[in-house]
Amino acid sequence: MKKLEIIIEAVERRRVCRILDEVGVSGYTVIDDLQGRGKTGSKNASDLSNILKSSMIIVVDEETVIYNAIEKLKEVFKFYSGKMFLSDIQVID
Amino acid sequence: MEFISDALTNFTSPMILFFVLGFIATILKSDIEIPDVITKTLAIYFMIAIGLKGGFEISKSGINENLYSSLINSLLIGLIVPLIAFLILKYIGRFDSTNAGAIAAHYGSVSVVTFVTAISFLNGKSEPYSGYMVGMMALMESPAIFVSLFLVRIFNSEKIASLKSNMVDLLKESLFNASIVLLFGSLLIGLAVGEKGINTVKPFFIDPFNGVLTLFLLDMGMIAGKRISEFKAVGLFLFFFAIIMPLISALVTTVLTQLFGFSIGDSLLFTVLAASASYIAAPAAVRIALPQANPAYYITMSLAITFPFNIMLGIPLYYYIINLFR
Numbered sequence: 001m002k003k004l005e006i007i008i009e010a011v012e013r014r015r016v017c018r019i020l021d022e023v024g025v026s027g028y029t030v031i032d033d034l035q036g037r038g039k040t041g042s043k044n045a046s047d048l049s050n051i052l053k054s055s056m057i058i059v060v061d062e063e064t065v066i067y068n069a070i071e072k073l074k075e076v077f078k079f080y081s082g083k084m085f086l087s088d089i090q091v092i093d
Numbered sequence: 094m095e096f097i098s099d100a101l102t103n104f105t106s107p108m109i110l111f112f113v114l115g116f117i118a119t120i121l122k123s124d125i126e127i128p129d130v131i132t133k134t135l136a137i138y139f140m141i142a143i144g145l146k147g148g149f150e151i152s153k154s155g156i157n158e159n160l161y162s163s164l165i166n167s168l169l170i171g172l173i174v175p176l177i178a179f180l181i182l183k184y185i186g187r188f189d190s191t192n193a194g195a196i197a198a199h200y201g202s203v204s205v206v207t208f209v210t211a212i213s214f215l216n217g218k219s220e221p222y223s224g225y226m227v228g229m230m231a232l233m234e235s236p237a238i239f240v241s242l243f244l245v246r247i248f249n250s251e252k253i254a255s256l257k258s259n260m261v262d263l264l265k266e267s268l269f270n271a272s273i274v275l276l277f278g279s280l281l282i283g284l285a286v287g288e289k290g291i292n293t294v295k296p297f298f299i300d301p302f303n304g305v306l307t308l309f310l311l312d313m314g315m316i317a318g319k320r321i322s323e324f325k326a327v328g329l330f331l332f333f334f335a336i337i338m339p340l341i342s343a344l345v346t347t348v349l350t351q352l353f354g355f356s357i358g359d360s361l362l363f364t365v366l367a368a369s370a371s372y373i374a375a376p377a378a379v380r381i382a383l384p385q386a387n388p389a390y391y392i393t394m395s396l397a398i399t400f401p402f403n404i405m406l407g408i409p410l411y412y413y414i415i416n417l418f419r
Contacts, residue, residue, distance in 0.1 A: 011380045014262055033129065048136060048316070049376035051388055079384035 002066040003058065003089040006073065007034065008082035010053040015076060020059060023069045031056040038081060054082065060089055096413035103214060103409045111307045112404065115314020120321065127312045135309040136373070139209050140275040142298040142305075143227050148283020149291045150224025160225055162353045163363075167229045169349060170367045171236030174342045175201030179244045181338070186330050194245030195379045195386030196331075199395045200338050201237020202371035203230055205272055206313060210404045211365040213303055214412070215358050222358030224283075231276035233366055235267045238378050245383065259381050267378040313400070320397035326389040327398075335398035339368035343411045351418050364411040369403055370395035 008016050010032065020028055034054040059066065070084065077084070103109060118125050175197040182193035208230050215222055283291065291299070324332065346367040350360035372395040380388060 009380070011262075011266075011377055014265075015259065048132060048373045049392070051376045051380045051392065 001060055001089050001091055002063050003060045003087050004066050004069065005085040005087075006057045006059070006082065007054050007084075008057070008076065009080045010050040010055045012076055012080045012082075013055040013057070016057055016073060019072045019076070020057070020069055023065060023072060025059050025061045025065055025069060028057050028059040031058075038083070060091060095416075096409060099409040099412060100406060102217070104405055106213075106217070108210065108213060108303065108307045108310050109405055112310040112314040112317075112401070115311040115316075116318040116401070117314075119315045119318025125311075125315065127308075127315070132309075132312050132316075135305060135312070136205070137271070137275060138298075138305060139309070140205060140272055141279045142302055143209060143212060144276045144279025145283035145291060145294065145298055147224040147227030148280040148285070149287065150283075151280075152224075152284045152287045154224065156225065157223065159223065159353070159355060159359070163223070163225065163229055163355070163359070164232070166349055166353055166355075166363060167233050168236060170342075170346055170363065171201060171233055172240055173345055174367055175237040175240045176244070177341060177345070178338055179241060181334065183248065186334065190245050190248035191383050191386045192390060194241045194248075195383045196334075196391050196394065197244065198238045198241035198379050199370045199372070199375045199391045200342065200399075201241060202235070202375040203233045203366045204369035204371055204395070204400060204403075205230070205276075205373065206309065207365055207369035207400060207403045207408075208362065209306060210310075211362055211408050213306055214408050215361060218412075220358045220361070221356065222362055223356070225280075226359060226362045227276055228280050229363070230366055231273050231280075234270070234273055234371070234374050235378075238267050238375055238382075241379075242382055263378060263381050266381055267374065270374050270377070272374055310404075317397045317401055320393045323389045323393040324397070326387075327393050331390060331394055332398060335370075335394040336402050339370070339399055339403060339407055342367040343407070343414065347411070347414055347418060350415070357412075357415055357419065360415045361408070361412050364415065365403065365408060368399075368407055368411065370399040372396045372400065 006016055013030065013032070017028065017030070032053070032055050034056055036054065059069065066086070070086070073084065076082075115125070178200040179193050179197035182188045182196055183190060186193070188196075212222070327335075343364045346364045347360065350363050355363065372392065375395075376388065376392055379386060379391065
């Protein structure tokens with residue numbers, strides 16, 4: 001099993017979730033209103049629009065499904081700031 | 094002079110003073126903090142409050158003959174303002190089409206809070222305005238965004254990257270965003286429930302309007318203050334553009350509203366709508382449609398320069414100019 005953690009600008013959260021649905025992941029968890037700092041400057045969440053915020057989407061699934069998702073998600077990362085982290089994981093329950 | 098006394102009265106109103114307090118508090122790095130959820134709730138409060146009141150006013154007065162000319166005026170402003178902004182940025186500021194279009198979209202679209210502040214100014218002057226102006230504001234949110242994207246498309250040899258795959262999100266964001274749905278929805282509800290219905294929600298949505306606006310502007314002052322660090326990225330040209338563009342939009346709109354023969358109250362609201370820059374709807378739509386454009390430009394300009402300028406000086410100035418024409 002693999003765990004993919006995706007941090008992406010909040011405006012693109014819907015698109016990322018759509019891609020995950022398309023590749024058929026069994027489920028995901030979304031955390032909104034993330035703050036932090038990266039190469040493209042700080043995201044400080046305190047704004048009325050969504051553009052200075054990030055969201056995190058966590059997916060755990062079979063390796064093939066996850067790699068398939070990563071390929072499709074690369075398109076989003078061409079234009080928007082964020083990060084993807086991939087790790088091996090053991091699901092307990 | 095009337096303008097100076099109006100500007101002073103406006104500037105010394107608790108609403109504006111709290112905006113300044115928020116701004117200064119952030120610069121002093123004070124730890125005042127208003128949670129994000131509250132900011133959003135307050136924004137929703139204003140949309141419902143002005144929508145309900147607008148709908149109720151229409152139910153009282155009926156739709157007057159100016160409604161159709163107001164619709165035409167809204168669309169004209171949505172077309173002319175982003176076009177002027179785009180041409181200035183591209184040919185005088187020498188910006189690339191993408192950034193010019195991104196900024197033009199913000200200046201063509203409207204700011205709800207500037208509109209709310211203008212309503213509070215008009216209430217203070219006991220100057221009447223039409224209930225359907227709230228509907229005009231909702232109508233004016235999106236056209237300028239699409240006009241600007243169209244301009245970018247015409248002036249850019251390469252097609253707008255990522256737009257095709259993002260079309261669904263863009264349409265959702267610009268046509269059915271929270272403010273459009275809430276404004277139209279509350280307007281219709283206000284229209285449907287009439288006086289009896291309005292009286293049941295009056296103690297919450299109408300009476301405390303200025304008090305809630307004071308709290309909200311304190312928060313807006315802090316949000317604007319946080320953008321100060323981005324002023325360097327914005328540069329001198331855009332800094333002056335963020336002040337001069339509202340004046341150009343205001344002059345164009347004053348002439349238009351004079352031609353259409355609108356009342357002083359409606360003319361001021363149209364002028365404020367044209368002069369204001371969006372910082373809720375447009376940034377999200379532009380970030381989706383034009384990811385290559387620099388958000389530091391448009392967010393900082395609309396939030397930290399144009400918004401304070403309009404609420405502190407712009408509104409009394411536009412009011413003065415409109416009265417000069419009468």
